[in-house]
Amino acid sequence: MSHTETHWQDICHLDAIVPNAGRCALVKGEQIAIFRVKKNGNDALYAVHNHDPFSQANVISRGIVGSIDGKIVVASPIYKQHFCLKTGSCLEDDTAQLKTYPVRIENNRVQLSA
Amino acid sequence: MSNQLIVIGNGPVGHKFLESLVASGQADQFEITVFGEEPRHAYDRVHLTAWFESREAASLNMVPDGFYQANSIRCISGDKIISIDREHKRVTSEQGEELSYDKIILATGSFPFVPPVPGHDRENTFVYRTIEDLEAITAAAANSRVGTVVGGGLLGLEAAKALKELDLKTHVVEFAPRLMMVQVDDGGGSLLRGKIEDLGVSVHTGKNTQNIGDGDECFHKMSFADDSELETDLIVFSAGIRPRDELGKQCGLEMGERGGIVINDHCQTSDEAIYAIGEVALWGGRIYGLIAPGNAMAQAAVDHLLPGATASEFTGADMSTKLKLMGVDVASIGDAHGNSEGALSYSYVNEADEIYKKIVVSPDKKHLLGAVLVGEANDYGTLLQFALNKIELPENPESLILPALDGVSAGGLGVDMLPDSAQICSCNNISKGTLVEAVQSGCCNIGDLKTATNAATGCGGCTALVTQIMNAEMEKLGMEVNTDLCEHFPYTRQDIYNLVRVEKIHSFEQLIEQHGSGHGCDICKPTIASILATCWNDHILDDQHHVLQDTNDYFMANMQKDGTYSVVPRVAGGEITPDKLIVLGQVAKKYDLYTKITGGQRVDLFGARAETLPLIWRELIDAGFESGHAYGKALRTVKSCVGSSWCRYGVQDSVGAAINIENRYRGLRSPHKLKMAVSGCTRECAEAQCKDVGIIATENGFNMYVCGNGGMKPRHADLFATDLDYDTLIKYIDRFFMFYIRTADRLQRTSVWMENMEGGLDYLKSIIIDDKLGLCEELEAEMAHIVDTYQCEWKTTIEDPEKVQRFNHFVNSSNADSNVVFVRERQQIRPANEVERKDLINLKEIA
Structure with a gap:
């Protein structure tokens, strides 16, 4: 079975995610944290797995969004490690990694491919 | 080989000897026994007067818990040695214990001289x-x-x-x-x-x-x-004092004509197996009645006892002192009376401000020999260094004591001029070199430096100088004290607080646009959210603020290890009606929450999923509860004892006071959490002296304590003011909190804030009580605004459907997080551990 184009799944209206914050979506049984970040007035979306590898809790979507050394990051709300939203890599521990997912805005709807 | 070492006397100097011996790492060569005639272990006699603040002997204790056991030292309290048999090398105690010895350390100290006038021994x-x-x-x-x-x-x-x-x-x-x-x-x-x-x-x-x-x-x-x-x-x-030298007489050691046991530079008496240190010892015809020479003798004795150690010798000591007597600064250095031959003196008298300063210099005006300072002793550290290190004086020595009329500091002493060997803290004999090393190995604030080196922990007279040395060294290392909040704001928390106040900035976006860069982070966002909350007191979940909040503030509950939350409604003063207690039980039962009583006299309900929080709070609010702010860097609780309403000993209504105070400061956002307590009498059942602000009722009103802490690094609170009436008490707390919030660093508790405050408690008193900076009116107005604009954050939130929907775990589903799994233990839930969780989730999937 081969995909020539990505299959986008509709998640929610863009307004359901407040700028510079995250929400968790349930996609095919997976928990995925979607973040909406304002950059120069435009919205950028990021999606990473919601599971925090350090606490084993599904809480990444509840972290504070920010930037460190130019990277857009989220800080785990439990033990405060930072994860790069673009790559999913952990700034404090290179053995830890969040899975990332393609995500986009289409007609003010958030769409994700998982 | 047993090597019996007997220390006779368990006062500050005797204990210093033990400490130094332990620190040498060679204490295990000896079998050590220490005798103290007092019923307790060594305590800090230098600060004896501080006993009146707490009336607790423990506050003066010098011996850390477990010190004797850990170092295999046998400590005998309440017994004393009454004779030494030098021929057979044995000692006998009052209670009949006999021990043989190889070495003895006499640290029996002194007794107060009572003039033998008729009636000196009357009662009272x-x-x-x-x-x-x-x-x-x-x-x-x-x-x-x-x-x-x-x-x-x-x-x-x-x-x-x-x-x-x-x-x-x-x-x-x-x-x-x-x-x-x-x-x-x-x-x-x-x-x-x-x-x-x-x-x-x-x-x-x-x-x-x-x-x-x-x-x-x-x-x-x-x-x-x-x-x-x-x-x-x-x-x-x-x-005056007289040496406790009776053992010396009894066993025939060489004595001074007017008492005191004669010692050499190694602190050995005329019998080389017996050392004498502290106020019992006579060196160079002189008894040294200060702690610093006693400590130096203890070190010299340790060095001599240990084979091969580079022996420090005791060769006299500087008797300079600086102290505060009844609030008056007094300092004396070296030859204060100008007795040296040809000595010249300069003096400065300011009767208006009640200041007197005198310096005594050598005939060639090159060196400082002595000084007297009364009324203001800020120059003490500098002058002492000139005298001790024989640093050449400036051309006009009087500039050292004349006030800086043009605002430029007069002939001060750059700390760079001091040699590394310069002794900075004379109480603990800490040199500039030691301080510099500590800074180089990472001590970047005065609190850390004090802990690492012990400098400035004795009389505290050298605090200013220690700080200068630290700052100079950090600058030299290019470690330019980076006090920036984070990479997004080149300011300290205090700077940002002032910017927000002065420029009336109401949002993070406005602040980062005008004064910062980047997107912010999990350091600056919650810090600035807290500052905005203190200054303007908007709802923390308002649109411009809620994305700045840590998850605890965002969900207004405390996140636990499994991603669920705990709920703590306010129970002001710990007083709760049976009906409300029943509601807590019913809510806990309905939502199956784990229930525990907190240290702050409240009830904590654990295991709530984010999406159930608004439902739980709807029920709590309907029953008259409000947010307890257990999730915030904010006022937590005001704990109280039952007070005069019920207690036989209470002198004030501590519960009533605690409720009023808790209701006044509830919701107050601050750099870190704030805890308070009110005790109804001096028995102190509410444990107020380990709180940020503690209040202890007296027959005449309230005593106020500040900057106490429990937790990892306990700190006994300082007595701040006594016998206050209720209104004055509230005024002082208003000012104290707002001054702390204005000046503290991020996540700095009041205890650490106090430890790092230059000028310490006296400085704080001068601001809060004497209004030295003219701030008090402003501080009170700022607090009044917070009190007037209080709202229950939870009540406002559950009335707003848009805010409530943010509590759902999924944005696109009403399901709950299937990863949250509980097991039962002692009839209540707890988070499943990893093994249990895997088993339970598998079971569910199979079913």
Whole structure:
């Protein structure tokens, strides 16, 4: 079975995610944290797995969004490690990694491919 | 090989000896026994007067828990050695214990000299040396009106302060023509006398007491050689010390003509197996009655005992001192009286501000020999360094004590001029080199530096100099003290607080646009959210604020390890009706929450999923509960004991006060959490002295304590003000909190804030009580705004459907997080551990 184009799944209206914050979506049984970040007035979306590898809790979507050394990051709300939203890599521990997912805005709807 | 070492005397110097020996890492060569005749272990006699603040002997304790056990030291309290048999090398104790020894350390100290005038041993006469003495003085003061101290030296004035604070009409009687004869000259003495009399203490100098007999109006009548008389109810003798040298006499050691056991530079007595250190020892014909020389002797003895160690020798000590006597700064350095041949002196007298300064210099005006400072002693550290290190004086030595009229600091001493060997902290013998090394290995604030080196932990006189050395060294290392909040804001928290206030900035976006860069982070966002909340008190979940909040504030509950939350409704003062308690039980039961009583007298409900929080709070609010802010860097609880309403001993309504105070400050956002407590009497059942602000009721009002802490690094709170009426108490707390919030660093508790404050408690008092900076009105107005605009964050939130929907775990599903799994233990839920969770989730999937 081969995909020539990505299959986008509709998640929610863009307004359901407040700028510079995250929400968790349930996609095919997976928990995925979607973040909406304002950059120069435009919205950028990021999606990473919601599971925090350090606490084993599904809480990444509840972290504070920010930037460190130019990277857009989220800080785990439990033990405060930072994860790069673009790559999913952990700034404090290179053995830890969040899975990332393609995500986009289409007609003010958030769409994700998982 | 057993090597029996007996330390006789468990006072500060005896203990310092043990500490130094342990620190050498070679204590295990000896079998050590220490004898102390007092019922308790070594305590800090230098700060004896501090006992009055807490009336707790523990606050002066110098021996860390487990010190003796950990180092295999046998410690015998309440028994003393009464004889030494040098021929057979054995000692015998009062209670009949006999021990043989290889070496003895005599650290028996001294006893207070009581002039042998008739009546000196009447009832209600005391000395000022031990905790037991202070307890006896306190008991006697309860039935007295007038108290007199015989002796106007350093310790006598401390004792006078104590009597004054025990509410006695206080007199000081001194034989010499002025106070502090040894340390201060005529000019300084008269100024000191004036200042002390201003405080309501009567000073009588040149008085030779001839007799003490029955008084007419008071218990005693003292008669003096000049035929004058003084009536007083109690007398404290503080007329100097005499060495406790009876063991030396008993076993035939070489003694000084007027007492004291003669020692050499290694602190050995005439018997080389016996050392003497501290106030019992006579070196160079002199007894050293200060802690610093005692500590130096202890070190010299340790060094000599250990084979192969580079021996430090005791070769006399500098007797310079700086202290605060009844609020008056007094300092004396070296040859304060200008007795050296050809010495020249300069003095500066400012009667208006009551300041006296004198320096004594060498005939060629190149070196400082001594100094006297009264009324202001800020120059002490600098002058002491000039004297100790023989640093060449500036061309006009008087510039060292003249005020800086043009605002430019006069002939100060750059710390760079000091050699590494310069002794900075004389109490603990810490050199500049040691401080510099500590800074190089990472101490970047004064609190850390004090902990790492012990500098400035004795009399504290060197704090300013230690800070200067730290700052200079950090600058040199290019470690330019980076106090920036984070990479997004080149400002300290305090700077940002001021920017927000002054420029009336109401949102994070506005602040980062005008003063910062980047997107912010999990450091600056919550910090600035907190500052905005203190300044403007908007709802923390308002649109511009809610994305700044840590998850605890965002969900207004405390996140636990499994991603669920705990809920703590406010129970002001710990007082709760049966009906409300039942509601808590019903809610916990309905939502299956784990229930635990907190240390702050509330009930914590654990295991709530984010999406159930608004439902839980709807029920709590309907029953009259409100947010307890257990999730915030905010006021937590005001704990209380039951107080005068029920307790046999209570003197005030501590519960009522606690409820009012908690309701006043509820919701107050601050750099870190704030805890308070109110105790209804001095028994202190509410444990107020480990709180940020603690209040202890007295018969006349309330005593206020500040900057205490429990937790990882406990700190006993400082007594800030006494016998306040309720309104004044509230005024001081308002000012204290707002000043802390304005000036503290991020996540800095009041205890650490205090440890790092230059000027310490006195400085804080000058701002909060005396309004030295003219801030108080502003601070009170800022607090009034917060009190007036209080809202229950939860009540406002559940009334807003848009906010409520943010609590759902999924944005696109009403399901719950299937990863949250509980098991039961002791009839309640707890998070499943990893193994249990995998099993349970598998079971569910199979089903």
